[in-house]
Amino acid sequence: MSAAAHHSPNPPILNSFASKDELAIHLAEFVVKAQKESIDKKGRFTIAISGGSLPNMLKGLIPNPAVKWDKWQVFYVDERAVPLDHPDSNHHACTTALFSKVPIPKENIHPLDPTLLDDLEELSDSYEKELIKEFAQRDSARFPVFDLILLGMGPDGHTASLFPGHELLAEDDRWVAYLQDSPKPPPKRITFTFPVINHAARVAFVAAGAEKIDVLPDVLDKPELGLPAARVRPTFPGQLYWFVDDAASAKVNLARTPFRL
Numbered sequence: 001m002s003a004a005a006h007h008s009p010n011p012p013i014l015n016s017f018a019s020k021d022e023l024a025i026h027l028a029e030f031v032v033k034a035q036k037e038s039i040d041k042k043g044r045f046t047i048a049i050s051g052g053s054l055p056n057m058l059k060g061l062i063p064n065p066a067v068k069w070d071k072w073q074v075f076y077v078d079e080r081a082v083p084l085d086h087p088d089s090n091h092h093a094c095t096t097a098l099f100s101k102v103p104i105p106k107e108n109i110h111p112l113d114p115t116l117l118d119d120l121e122e123l124s125d126s127y128e129k130e131l132i133k134e135f136a137q138r139d140s141a142r143f144p145v146f147d148l149i150l151l152g153m154g155p156d157g158h159t160a161s162l163f164p165g166h167e168l169l170a171e172d173d174r175w176v177a178y179l180q181d182s183p184k185p186p187p188k189r190i191t192f193t194f195p196v197i198n199h200a201a202r203v204a205f206v207a208a209g210a211e212k213i214d215v216l217p218d219v220l221d222k223p224e225l226g227l228p229a230a231r232v233r234p235t236f237p238g239q240l241y242w243f244v245d246d247a248a249s250a251k252v253n254l255a256r257t258p259f260r261l
């Protein structure tokens with residue numbers, strides 16, 4: 001095998017489930033397994049979570065005694081520049097759907113600094129510093145290596161707050177960037193950049209519902225279109241997973257993988 005082939009990204013693993021409920025059950029099993037492997041290896045689990053429809057898909061973690069909440073360090077893949085209790089806040093969505101229902105220590109959750117909402121540059125810089133505190137002293141890598149990043153995907157193919165045609169698609173230096181022109185409201189946001197997403201050990205997309213049916217083949221079967229979600233290709237040996245339901249994957253040609261842990 002050539003050196004280039006050796007370093008190619010692993011092919012994505014596509015899991016498609018009959019219903020959103022089934023997806024949620026298996027997603028929880030997957031997260032718990034990733035958590036166990038990470039804690040066994042290093043005593044902690046670093047996870048970054050998206051907003052939108054994703055927090056509600058994590059309900060399978062709530063009754064699960066295998067989750068070691070005190071070992072989790074939780075960051076947000078992207079966040080809207082709004083107060084932490086605002087209905088548009090991804091932190092608010094995750095708190096409502098999950099964190100208010102489980103015994104996770106408050107200090108293990110890393111929301112944006114709400115005192116900096118009027119200065120997006122400061123806001124993204126401070127979130128980058130929050131990541132540096134967690135990762136830089138432990139890992140000498142150029143970018144943080146999350147144990148797991150959970151992503152969503154909009155019907156336009158955006159992921160995190162990385163939108164089709166946006167200049168942030170080319171950001172290759174910053175860990176956290178900001179935008180004030182998000183085509184999806186609210187316009188002001190901060191977001192992980194592709195290098196951070198693509199350095200994770202595992203990245204899992206969660207996309208369910210018929211509103212994703214047309215974009216999913218564009219991402220999975222025609223990556224050359226360059227939609228933001230198709231630019232997620234974790235650096236070897238990182239692994240990309242897709243957790244979708246059959247309503248979303250009906251038009252996809254890429255082979256499904258039978259779900260296994």
Ligand SMILES: O=C1O[C@H](COP(=O)(O)O)[C@@H](O)[C@H](O)[C@H]1O
Binds near residue numbers: 151
């Ligand atoms: O605006 C956002 O949208 C994406 C996708 O949301 P979904 O509701 O279609 O799942 C989400 O992943 C991201 O975190 C959020 O800020």
